[in-house]
Amino acid sequence: MSNRFLPIFFDTLRALGVEYAVLRNYDTLPWKVPGTDIDILIRDEDSVRIFRALEAAAMESGYRVWKSYRKNFDIMQTSYAPPVCSDPEEVLRVDFFLGCVRWRGFDIISPALLWKNVGELNGIKVLNDPCKTALTLLNSFVFGSGIKEKYIKEYMALDAGKRAGVREMVSSVLGPYGAEVAGALESAGAGRSFAWPGRKALRAGFLRSKRFNPFSFLRGILSAARTSFGRLLSPPGLFVALTGPDGCGKSTMNSMMQKRCAKLFSGVEAFHLFPKPGIFAFLDERSIDRWEKRHAKADEWELRKKKAPLWKSSLRAAYLLFRFWAGYLVWIYPRLVKGRLVVGERWRYDLLTDPASKGIYLPYSARKLVYSLCPRPPLTIVLSGSAGEMARRKAEIPEEEISRQLKIMEKELWGKKGVVFADSTGEVEGTFATVLKALVSA
Numbered sequence: 185m186s187n188r189f190l191p192i193f194f195d196t197l198r199a200l201g202v203e204y205a206v207l208r209n210y211d212t213l214p215w216k217v218p219g220t221d222i223d224i225l226i227r228d229e230d231s232v233r234i235f236r237a238l239e240a241a242a243m244e245s246g247y248r249v250w251k252s253y254r255k256n257f258d259i260m261q262t263s264y265a266p267p268v269c270s271d272p273e274e275v276l277r278v279d280f281f282l283g284c285v286r287w288r289g290f291d292i293i294s295p296a297l298l299w300k301n302v303g304e305l306n307g308i309k310v311l312n313d314p315c316k317t318a319l320t321l322l323n324s325f326v327f328g329s330g331i332k333e334k335y336i337k338e339y340m341a342l343d344a345g346k347r348a349g350v351r352e353m354v355s356s357v358l359g360p361y362g363a364e365v366a367g368a369l370e371s372a373g374a375g376r377s378f379a380w381p382g383r384k385a386l387r388a389g390f391l392r393s394k395r396f397n398p399f400s401f402l403r404g405i406l407s408a409a410r411t412s413f414g415r416l417l418s419p420p421g422l423f424v425a426l427t428g429p430d431g432c433g434k435s436t437m438n439s440m441m442q443k444r445c446a447k448l449f450s451g452v453e454a455f456h457l458f459p460k461p462g463i464f465a466f467l468d469e470r471s472i473d474r475w476e477k478r479h480a481k482a483d484e485w486e487l488r489k490k491k492a493p494l495w496k497s498s499l500r501a502a503y504l505l506f507r508f509w510a511g512y513l514v515w516i517y518p519r520l521v522k523g524r525l526v527v528g529e530r531w532r533y534d535l536l537t538d539p540a541s542k543g544i545y546l547p548y549s550a551r552k553l554v555y556s557l558c559p560r561p562p563l564t565i566v567l568s569g570s571a572g573e574m575a576r577r578k579a580e581i582p583e584e585e586i587s588r589q590l591k592i593m594e595k596e597l598w599g600k601k602g603v604v605f606a607d608s609t610g611e612v613e614g615t616f617a618t619v620l621k622a623l624v625s626a
Contacts, residue, residue, distance in 0.1 A: 289404025
């Protein structure tokens with residue numbers, strides 16, 4: 185568990201003698217709360233020294249820096265992981281706020297006020313109430329599109345004096361909307377609905393309450409542009425393709441990855457074959473209609489044995505190539521830039537192993553050419569194993585066909601860079617452990 189590293193993590197911060205403050209989820213630290221990350225405020229001038237010291241401490245404790253990138257121009261997200269990861273909770277994700285918590289380059293709460301409200305809990309420096317609750321609420325107001333009920337409960341759990349302090353901070357930051365929001369907090373706490381003034385109005389009020397500094401504004405724009413350009417060239421997210429014969433468990437593994445790997449990235453999104461953004465709605469409707477009509481005529485295996493003319497197979501292969509590239513550029517890549525995990529079932533690999541399921545009957549060399557022209561995922565998970573077990577799960581596909589597909593995958597993908605084979609016909613937890621190890625090693 186990451187609990188092995190966390191005490192060393194905070195001991196290192198203490199030994200450096202730097203100022204820091206954990207912003208939330210700190211009640212049980214240095215023992216981590218499952219399913220949570222850690223937000224830490226540090227001074228910008230201390231950041232390089234802190235990152236180097238923590239990287240060294242991680243190595244000494246058997247951990248390593250898995251990912252580190254600028255989430256926003258003033259937030260550095262760093263993930264620490266063991267060399268062999270067997271549980272997503274072993275990964276420690278930390279958002280380092282450099283200097284202050286900002287929106288559009290403006291401090292949500294002044295640095296002086298933040299550092300004034302730093303206290304200590306269990307030997308760890310934390311941001312005290314009411315500043316912590318005020319910052320949580322204000323962060324939701326300017327970044328989010330609503331307010332979560334848990335934040336209202338957190339506010340109402342404070343005594344009357346601290347609630348008054350929260351309302352005062354909220355009012356001072358949000359300008360003309362401050363008093364309205366502060367009153368709405370009390371109303372929500374009393375059981376009435378929260379009167380949300382609207383995100384645009386709140387943001388406009390927040391910006392009007394700030395003193396405009398052209399140099400800070402320009403610096404913020406340049407820093408944001410640098411961060412955005414860097415993430416565009418080297419996206420922090422990861423595109424993973426799940427492939428394997430029918431019955432190998434692609435859907436099961438996809439579901440497990442979405443549920444259990446969400447905290448490893450800024451989010452997890454998935455698709456089947458290729459992404460289906462709205463701009464291709466017309467094409468997708470036609471594809472679904474063709475698929476339904478095709479399957480109304482016979483069962484799956486009988487349909488795969490019926491061959492289509494060469495011209496029609498060529499058009500379908502060209503269409504798949506177009507959709508793979510369009511989906512990658514329009515849907516996948518923007519999500520990788522945002523730091524998300526994108527999981528694709530099947531992707532380009534059916535062109536080699538199971539083209540008949542797509543109505544494509546071309547020579548292997550032609551299919552391999554189209555396959556080579558498709559975008560290549562950085563990580564491919566091949567779900568393999570017993571052909572008999574897969575045939576039992578997918579009764580409409582003969583065992584011989586599944587065995588044939590497995591042999592092609594072994595021939596074309598075994599030993600290739602970025603390809604991991606995982607036995608999916610045993611215990612599902614064992615398969616997930618192999619997938620998780622590949623994810624954290626990618």
